[in-house]
Amino acid sequence: MMAEINRNATQINATIVGNKRVGQYHQLIINIGEISNVCKPGNFVAINVGGETSKMILRRAFAISRVSNNSTFGGTMELIVAPFGQGSRWLCSQSEGAVLDIVVPLGNAFGIPTTPVAVLLVGGGYGSAPLFGLAEVLNARGCRVDMLLGASTAGKIYAPMEGKRSVNSLRIFTEDGSMGQLGRVTDPIATLIEDLNIAVIYSCGPMAMLAAISEITQGTDVVHQCAVEESMACGIGICMTCVLPVADELGAVSMLRSCIEGPVMDGANVLWKRVGKVI
Numbered sequence: 480m481m482a483e484i485n486r487n488a489t490q491i492n493a494t495i496v497g498n499k500r501v502g503q504y505h506q507l508i509i510n511i512g513e514i515s516n517v518c519k520p521g522n523f524v525a526i527n528v529g530g531e532t533s534k535m536i537l538r539r540a541f542a543i544s545r546v547s548n549n550s551t552f553g554g555t556m557e558l559i560v561a562p563f564g565q566g567s568r569w570l571c572s573q574s575e576g577a578v579l580d581i582v583v584p585l586g587n588a589f590g591i592p593t594t595p596v597a598v599l600l601v602g603g604g605y606g607s608a609p610l611f612g613l614a615e616v617l618n619a620r621g622c623r624v625d626m627l628l629g630a631s632t633a634g635k636i637y638a639p640m641e642g643k644r645s646v647n648s649l650r651i652f653t654e655d656g657s658m659g660q661l662g663r664v665t666d667p668i669a670t671l672i673e674d675l676n677i678a679v680i681y682s683c684g685p686m687a688m689l690a691a692i693s694e695i696t697q698g699t700d701v702v703h704q705c706a707v708e709e710s711m712a713c714g715i716g717i718c719m720t721c722v723l724p725v726a727d728e729l730g731a732v733s734m735l736r737s738c739i740e741g742p743v744m745d746g747a748n749v750l751w752k753r754v755g756k757v758i
């Protein structure tokens with residue numbers, strides 16, 4: 480059966496209650512009221528950008544970093560936004576009090592183990608954003624949670640102080656050595672799988688990083704749940720721009736929409752070498 484849009488998806492007008500620069504990113508806190516209760520780690524949102532007269536017709540997708548129930552504002556969600564192109568720069572320039580047109584929540588969620596196993600969270604760049612909310616849920620489930628964050632340089636590492644509370648250990652890797660250890664976030668994974676008896680790896684970041692992790696877990700018992708960030712035009716399952724080649728248990732390959740059947744996918748089933756190619 481074909482998957483459908485997240486059944487809780489709602490289009491709302493939501494007010495920004497916080498906008499703070501963190502390194503090269505902006506941390507936006509947005510009041511979404513009771514919808515915060517149905518947002519799960521892995522879900523994303525699609526935001527209208529540019530204001531009423533905007534020619535930017537496509538909504539922009541952003542992972543929900545965390546949701547919380549704030550005594551002043553009620554239900555809020557946090558987004559970590561990189562000022563990249565016109566739309567995300569517009570979003571980062573919005574002040575407290577600005578009202579956004581948002582569809583929330585979209586996509587599927589990370590699967591949470593039913594028993595308390597050891598898990599490894601791996602984030603690249605702003606891909607670490609949804610992992611902190613996930614860490615809180617896994618921690619509450621009794622899992623041992625270790626985290627690796629990587630980026631090209633220090634300003635692209637997003638690692639809030641409060642996020643560290645839910646993790647057993649946090650190691651940072653930068654490719655220029657400006658923060659943490661010099662190297663790639665994928666470097667220690669094979670050793671950690673052995674040393675910590677890792678059952679599940681949760682990852683979010685650039686596609687090349689997700690593909691590299693899948694290569695490491697191939698042939699092992701480790702489950703790799705990755706949140707893919709394929710370009711999305713509509714975000715609601717109509718345009719097919721976000722499709723990825725994914726094999727089922729019999730090896731049959733389908734082009735699955737990462738906005739509907741994702742963004743969380745089983746890394747073992749994605750045909751990484753064929754992503755972006757006609758198959």
Ligand SMILES: Cc1cc2nc3c(=O)[nH]c(=O)nc-3n(C[C@H](O)[C@H](O)[C@H](O)COP(=O)(O)OP(=O)(O)OC[C@H]3O[C@@H](n4cnc5c(N)ncnc54)[C@H](O)[C@@H]3O)c2cc1C
Nearest residue numbers: 537539540541542559560561564565566567710711712720
């Ligand atoms: C699931 C998901 C989660 C994300 N989470 C975050 C996050 O937490 N933080 C963050 O900073 N960024 C995140 N991104 C990336 C973010 O959506 C882009 O940075 C943003 O869309 C760029 O918009 P722009 O206007 O700044 O850039 P522009 O380049 O001006 O516009 C990009 C627009 O064109 C569309 N587009 C580009 N290429 C294609 C293509 N090949 N096919 C179809 N449409 C295309 C994009 O989807 C977007 O709507 C996420 C993306 C996805 C898909």
Ligand code: FES
Nearest residue numbers: 714716718719738
């Ligand atoms: S973005 Fe249009 S179908 Fe996924």
